[in-house]
Amino acid sequence: MKKPKLKLYNTLTKRKQIFRPLKDKIVKFYACGPTVYDYPHIGNLRAYIAEDILRRVLELNGYKVIHVMNITDVGHLTSQADEGEDKVELAARKQKKSAWEIAEFYTKVFLDNIKTLNILKPHIMPKATEHIKDMIELIKKLEKKGYTYRTSDGIYFDTSKFKRYGKLTGMTFEKLNKYLKAGIRVPFNPEKRHITDFALWKFSPKDVKRQMEWDSPWGVGFPGWHIECSAMSLKYLGPTLDIHAGGIDHIPIHHTNEIAQSEAATGKQFVRYWFHVNFLIVEGKKMSKSLGNYYTLQDLLDKGYEWREIRYLLMSTHYRQQLNFTFKGLESARKAIQRLGEFMQRLKEVNKKGSSKRIAKIVEKYKLEFWKAINDDLNMPKALAKMWEFIRKINKLLDEEKIGKRDARKIINLMLWFDKVLGLKLEEFLKEEELPEEAKKLIKLREKARKEKNYELADKIRKELKEKYGIILEDTKEGTKWKKVK
Known part of the structure; x- marks a missing residue:
């Protein structure tokens, strides 16, 4: 069987490209992790599942993946304009706990969530608070090269000095500045030279004692959110990443700023393939606490849904399309998981002797069809459709008693091969369950x-x-x- 080539959509080039890592068979993969101040919602989890599918597909294609995901436990402010309170410190004040306790608690929640949903744990999960020295060194390098300036509240990156600033968005420097002003994505700070300039280091307010602050060559303070990812990815993966993943909301600001500061510091291309996951809406509306349609994983588990059903629904829409989460869809996912379990059980119970070349051909055909679908920019809707087409065909042959025990083993092996991507632990359906x-x-x-x-x-x-x-x-x-x- 000829293996299909893996193609991924690259936000930078705005087209699907054949994936070729910098080093043969080794993939340096960085994903934006959680800001640990609250429970992850299902929109966050949709992105992490999409990134999990990406890693599984890379590994299925024989690549050795080095997967790094940061934990943002300081520096992510409530405003996109480097203004407002630190989200972790704000949560600490509201919950009457220390910022360190908040970060530790919600980091554990995040790790429990990804374990529950069978999301492969990243190989390296650096915390921002443990890499302050790396961030300071990176800022010093940018300062030496003339990319920074000082204001009353911090050290800023001058975006006008970086050629092709905004290239990820497809906009010029001038157009991106106009877009951010028109969309009020970033409130204007009069001390900033350009609306696109961003904080590398923020000074601690003189009248407020922060729980998380550090000495630096510029004064006591804390790192800007954007510098954290650049410093940690540089430390663990080097100056050039094969893949950087995150949500589409990060394209115009966070990821654009990561490119600017990383490439300004190293003089090398920061990322070769940018992978962005679209938004999730609920019952056709934007998810928000005020609308009462804001759900965490625990909310859905408490409603009686199982992790497989939730994972199945969140991965069933193409990652570049908006996912409309509905409870009707979750009920359909429940039925799909039940059918998968029944199919695996049915195969396990086949006792008829013999095997046929016909089954071997069907297995090979659908293995290739599934592989083609997932290697075409992770086309999960098509891959799942091919799997269900295969199941219907096999069920018909089972009804006609045309499948022997050795055939059933081949079919089970293919289902388990599909599951290397799906991550539904289908092998558990083959285990004997003990009755009370x-x-x-x-x-x-x-x-x-x-x-x-x-x-x-x-x-x-x-x-x-x-x-x-x-x-x-x-x-x-x-x-x-x-x-x-x-």
């Missing part, structure tokens, strides 16, 4: 009742098993079979 002793006794009692033609008691026990244990029974010529349902 009371449920086992009830099943035996029902079998006895059926033999004695006491159908009223048999039906009563069937109902009790479903209501109490979530077990439904199926009477077949091979005997009574059971399965768990929601």
Whole structure:
């Protein structure tokens, strides 16, 4: 089988390109991580799942991925204009805890969330507060090269001095300045030379004692948000990254500023492929706490949905398209996961001897079709459609009893190969689930009742098993079979 070439859409070039890393078979992958001041919402998690799919696809294609994701535990202010309060310190004041306690608590929440959703943990997860020296050194380098200036509240990067500032947006320096003013993306600070200039180091307010502050050559303060990613990616991955991932909201400011300061400091291309994930809306509306449609992972788990159902829904729309999260969609995801579980169970139970060349051809065909889809800029809707087409075809052959045990093993192996990308832990559906002793006794009692033609008691026990244990029974010529349902 000829492996299809991997193509990724590059925000920088505005087109799909064949992916070629700088070093053969090694991928330096940096992803913007969480600002740890609150619970991640499902929009955040959608982006992390998309990045997880990207890493899984890279690994499926034989690449060794070095995956770095930062933890922003200082410096992310409430305003895009380097104004307002630090989000972590603000949360600390509201919750009457220290900023360090807030950062530690929400870092743990984030790690628990990605573990629950079976998102592969990044290999390196540097915290901003542990890399202040690296940030200071990077700012000193920019200062030496003449890219900085001082205001009353900090050290700023002069964006007019960096050629092609804004290249990620497709806008010129002048157009981007007009766009930010017109869209009021960044309130104007009269001390800034240009609206696009950004803080590299912020001074601590004279009348307020910050919990997180450090000495620097310019005065006591804390790093700007943008410098954090540049310093940490440079330390762990070097001056040029193969892939940098994040949300589309980061394109005009955060990622544009990362490019400017990184390339100004090193003189080398910062990122070769930019990967951006689109927004999530809820029931057709923007997600917000005021509308009551703001959901965290725990909110959905508390409503009785399982992690597989949530992951399935969040990965089922192409990452570059807006995802409309609906509870109807979540119910459909629930049915999809149930069907997947039943399919895996059905394959496991095949006992018929023999195998056929026809099955081997079907398996090879759908492996290639799925691979083509995911290698075409992670086309998950198409990949999932191919998987369901394959399942329908196999179910028909199972109905016709045309699949032997060795065939079933080949089919299971392909499903587990699909799952290297899907991350749904399909192998768990193949495990024997132990029934509670009371449920086992009830099943035996029902079998006895059926033999004695006491159908009223048999039906009563069937109902009790479903209501109490979530077990439904199926009477077949091979005997009574059971399965768990929601």
